[in-house]
Amino acid sequence: MNIIKTALISIGLLASGHTLAATYSIGTNQQGSLFYSLGAALSKVMVEKTDKQYRVAPYAGSSTYIPMMNAGRLEFGFANGGEATFAYLGKENFEGRANENLRLVGVVIATQTSFAVPVNSDVQKVSDLRNKRVPSGYNSGRTFHYYSNAALASDSMTIDETKKVPNPNFVSAITALAENRVDAALIPMNVGAGKKAMATMSDGWRYLSLDDSAAAKEAVSTNLPSARIVSVKPDPSKTGVVADPTNMIEVDFYLVAGADVSDEVVYDLVKTMASNQESLKKAFGAYARYNPEKMVQDNVVPYHEGAIKAYKELGFWNK
Template sequence: MKKTLVICATLVMTCSGLSNAATYGIGTNQQGSLFYSMGAALSKTMVEITGEQYRVAPYAGSSTYIPLLNRGRLAFGLSNGGEATFAYLGMENFEGHENKNLRLVGAVIPTQTSFAVPTNSDVKSIADLKGKRLPSGYNSGRTFHFYSNAALASGFLNIDETRKVPTPNFVAALGALEENRVDAALVPMNVGAGKKAMATMSDGWRYISLNDNELARVEVEKNLPSARIVSMKPSPALTGVVENPTNMIEVDFYLISGADVPDDVVYKLVKTMASNKAALAKSFGAFNRYVPENMVQKNVVPYHPGAIKAYKEMGIWPAESK
């Protein structure tokens, strides 16, 4: 009996120690991706401000780590609004596998994406991609399959009308563009891998402007829930934006978690983020577009109770949801 009590006491002390020294992983895509840079900046800021242990956890793609969030094996992760919807409902690349334990922490920044082509390419529009070599599959970064479908649909084109080149993720697709193995590749705005390709390719690359009309907007949202078309103007701060305007797909990036992450952990993260935009932006410039007041957005995925508590204190939780 005494031995049993000693063992139990030891287990309690061990578990308590693990709890006090918990490390919270933030799942992202691989290095060179926008998600990775965001996750690294968020981890760094949380460690510096709170003294608690956060670390960026890169994976091949978000479709790889979202199930880990659902199963409680990872604390946080980044996802676009469309993929969060697919994962929660068990649709598309999550067909038959509902991730009902997913919870939203908040919308972080909007991001823009379109197809890029070599600067001297004869491709001027989405319609010109017909018959061209395009990355396809995105088996380890499946969200780009839906970005691709949405971008092509804006020009009433589909991937089967192109020459498909199986590619695991968007970073590999950019590598293929650099090596002239594909004619176009999706590039999120100002992503590190895109800037590298711009410097590596002899004449650089430029974005294709998507169609922007009522039918195109319907097709884009149909292929990637929460996506919209926005117009960007050329600027030294916007790598690859040449045509004025350049129409691109815009989607909100969400920070998500699992239902079993303690309320106080999520609450503290939200409040720390909201109070430290400057520190986040210093670590990664994209956080200059982060607006704490915009963290609450409509989505089928429910918000984490810890986040809701923070938003109520911030006065931005919708009155009808209280």
């Protein structure tokens, strides 16, 4: 009788939703990428601070998991502002496949990226990459195809003027740089794969400083929507920054969600993030750049209703 009673209580609890909490997945690029580290840290903090279960879900690239969010098969993911725009409108690498169910949760950090070359390389500026071995394709992480186009365009170049070396994603391209199979590779600031390459290369690597003329800035934003050129000064905390200043491409990195994720879940996530910046920073240092007050930025992709509710309560909604 006691066994039957226990079973009935368990069934009742399951029906009322008071047992196993739903698990929410955060799509990221593969391990070693900035997105993966951001997602792992966010999952950790959300599990610690809420009654919900979160887990990081690595994929080959954001062009793989964004359609999953659009189809309701994945709750959250990371995307830069340019790729989010392409995905929502069905342009470029999402040509003819508009992801109209994509919604913004908010800007997590802005990140800087440029081409990196071995310290002893004779390449001093982007145009010096003409006829050099440069990663191309990025079929599993297509957003770096547009990063590459934007960086090359800053010095009036295209990928066809280089010796193209197909690479599936930016992590493999960084590995190719470390193994001397390419002459340059795009490395996001302080990404784990870049630090690993720095440690394994005999003399390490350094960033190329981009041209920051008006024409260069326009070329960058044309090739990668929401991208801009910023100046970064050398600092021990900024791996590979040697030239003073080093001009790099900066893009906002968004946390995005599927439209069918409940308003309550997204609302809770935003409020938890906004009140736990120190915990996020402790989980992953890049969150030192996270500012809740800057989570709302202009983009063609609409914000999730749950996020809008949270931002209005926080006083951050300026749309």
